[in-house]
Amino acid sequence: MKNLNLHIEISPELYSKNPDSSDLGRKIISKSIELIDELGFEGFTFKKLGIAINSPESSIYRYFESKHALLVYLTSWYWTWTEYRLVFAMSNVDSPEERLRKALEILTQPVTIDNSVSHVNEVLLSEIVFSESLKSYHTTKVDEENKRGAFNSYKAAVRRVSDIVLEVSPDCKQPHMLISTVIEGAHQQKYFAEHLPSLTDQTDEKNSITTFYTDLVFRFLET
Amino acid sequence: MKNLNLHIEISPELYSKNPDSSDLGRKIISKSIELIDELGFEGFTFKKLGIAINSPESSIYRYFESKHALLVYLTSWYWTWTEYRLVFAMSNVDSPEERLRKALEILTQPVTIDNSVSHVNEVLLSEIVFSESLKSYHTTKVDEENKRGAFNSYKAAVRRVSDIVLEVSPDCKQPHMLISTVIEGAHQQKYFAEHLPSLTDQTDEKNSITTFYTDLVFRFLET
DNA sequence: GCAAATACGATAGTAATACTATTAATATCG
DNA sequence: CGATATTAATAGTATTACTATCGTATTTGC
Known part of the structure; x- marks a missing residue:
């Protein structure tokens, strides 16, 4: 992807x-990432962030009411x-097939080059x-945060790719289920590969997760 | 399932x-469930559990060194x-097809009848x-806990069903990935249906999640 | 160019959480 | 009955996730 220098508005x-x-x-955002x-999200605290950017905790709270709010912002x-x-x-x-294939790549592979x-x-x-x-969404306050639009961009991405699924297979009855399964599955399989390898199937192949989920989707959509 | 009155050893x-x-x-186990x-796992504390069973926090710590250890025990x-x-x-x-179908039901449906x-x-x-x-497994201490066997029974269940997958389709290259995707996916889709419905596809049909993942698996294994 | 608003830093404080420690009462078992 | 283990009762600690206050710096609007 070329450097479009586009501005993300939240x-x-x-x-x-x-x-x-x-x-x-901006220092809060870059250093918190x-x-x-x-440290992982649990190990991360506003206190540590404050020390890292040389600002008191209380200043960070001016931007985000909680560390959870910051995670929601980042996602x-x-x-x-x-x-x-x-x-x-x-x-x-x-x-449409090619578009779906490309979309699945984007959804299932972590980013490797920082063009920004x-x-x-x-x-x-x-x-x-x-x-x-x-x-970010697995909390007791999901419903409230969902109403505030906290997950709109995630939902929009799922909808967008689901629409491509429907172009490929207009009769598909569960495009959203399919795509959210692929996204969350790809995230988990990467974690499993690192920590619980017997829950996955390690290969030497580089993009085995992408390959698997691409196969899964296209075989599901075959008629 | 009949009441076999079997004893689960951990x-x-x-x-x-x-x-x-x-x-x-036993009171700790039943009340903590x-x-x-x-309250959800975050809202749950040993203090509240202690009050509920009329015992001090410190007595609960004799059985489990942390509330996370209790969750690991329960799962x-x-x-x-x-x-x-x-x-x-x-x-x-x-x-084998019937066995796989039945196994997928067990993995994707929450239990509805308490026979115990x-x-x-x-x-x-x-x-x-x-x-x-x-x-239970998404923490900074996964690797350590994994070594202690914390996830053995989960891994065993995945392995068992993966073996059935291989009976159905001996050439399947990613049976573990497939089954762990199904298990975690079914859990998530239930959550999505309750809280983020646009990430799933609601139907009036009762077992739509089981139907979807059964289709997904069998279409993936078709040759 | 100067008042007024705003942002930031510095510091302190709070309630809750996740544990730990100690001691005394009580039940169990040979 | 006496030793041993088990639990209750209580207290205490470090950390976390925030909140509150206040003075100073900086920007902004006219």
């Missing part, structure tokens, strides 16, 4: 003060950005989304 | 004192018990496993 519902509007805000990747950023990646990858590809000039390290962010994004 | 690595060896221990189901209990369910359901079924005479409410426990079991 709904004001998802922050207290826009982190994109100040130096401190590094720290969450390094939302990722999915908004990923929608752009999807749109870009689809352009000038006429065959911004404060967001997309490689690390995609790592975080793969390993921690579950925690 | 590896001593997974508790400090066997909760099955005393009244207090109710409380985790009611381990569930998967050991589910292996028995699998074995029982497979007996006298000759066709024991202190374990299997209906609630299966709810907990569906919604919280992710948290």
